[in-house]
Amino acid sequence: MSDQRLSAEARRHAARFQRVRDAHQTELAEDYVELIAKLIEETGEARLVDLADWLGVTKATVNNTIQRLQRDGLVTSKPYRSIFLTAEGEALARMSRERHRTVRDFLIALGVDPQTADADAEGIEHHVSQVTLDKFKEFLERK
Amino acid sequence: MSDQRLSAEARRHAARFQRVRDAHQTELAEDYVELIAKLIEETGEARLVDLADWLGVTKATVNNTIQRLQRDGLVTSKPYRSIFLTAEGEALARMSRERHRTVRDFLIALGVDPQTADADAEGIEHHVSQVTLDKFKEFLERK
DNA sequence: AATCAATATTAGTATAAGCTAACTTTTGGG
DNA sequence: CCCAAAAGTTAGCTTATACTAATATTGATT
DSSP: OOOTTSOHHHHHHHHHHHHHHHHHHHHHHHHHHHHHHHHHHHHSOOOHHHHHHHHTSOHHHHHHHHHHHHHTTSEEEOTTSOEEEOHHHHHHHHHHHHHHHHHHHHHHHHTOOHHHHHHHHHHHGGGOOHHHHHHHHHHHHHO | OOOTTSOHHHHHHHHHHHHHHHHHHHHHHHHHHHHHHHHHHHHSOOOHHHHHHHHTSOHHHHHHHHHHHHHTTSEEEOTTSOEEEOHHHHHHHHHHHHHHHHHHHHHHHTTOOHHHHHHHHHHHGGGOOHHHHHHHHHHHHHO
């Protein structure tokens, strides 16, 4: 399928781009389930209005997104009721939180202040491969 | 303006989210100008079809995006003619390439293989603050 | 110089993520 | 226990990013 006309470099570049575009599609889902898990753990429930507050978006936006997450099998929700994670959603949440924590701890170990580490980790976490994550962990252990 | 009802933690979380959402808006612009600069440097021009190939999207998509970049003052383009960077676009391209290189080199210094480093840098670069970038540079110098 | 292949544009569509405003449902304090 | 405030939903809009298919322009080769 690959176009003969294209250089290997161009093809690699395009593939990397594809990967980033794909990551964007899962980012929001990861952020939502991560936050839902946190809220359930700490307050016993994840209400739409809390998600909206913690995410800094409107209730209507959260409602939309929750519909999509439900369609995609990550959460369950009934009208006017609290939101829950499916088994798949919980697995994704666990993975995301673990990765988030590793990235954050790594940045702090590097000398970045906790505030900035938090902020940067939020964006970076979704783009770190397992290979890189393992190197982060190695670095943390060596410290 | 800040809602009394919200915990400091929730407010910080929302602010981080806002920041990531904002970053997403500039990501594509950065990727485009970075690539345009590279193509002009290496081949003398940046054609729409080349951008499409290197980004792995269709010509129509590139055309749309270039319109937006032009509207935003980052590139100039005339119908059926090659694309150029404005002064602002060039500044952004320089900044992006420098940051991209630092992230990539840092990952390699950490022990990540070049292929993976390239791929991860593509996603990570847009979410690294100046503070973190400086720590990456420090690490590279210490090596 | 004419024609055709390569390149660029336009039109029309889809999906995701956001918003405001209006509405309905739930719930808790008097 | 009722009713107002809080919470959730819906409708309708916007912008960005993608797509395909059709069209228009350019430029290179015969």
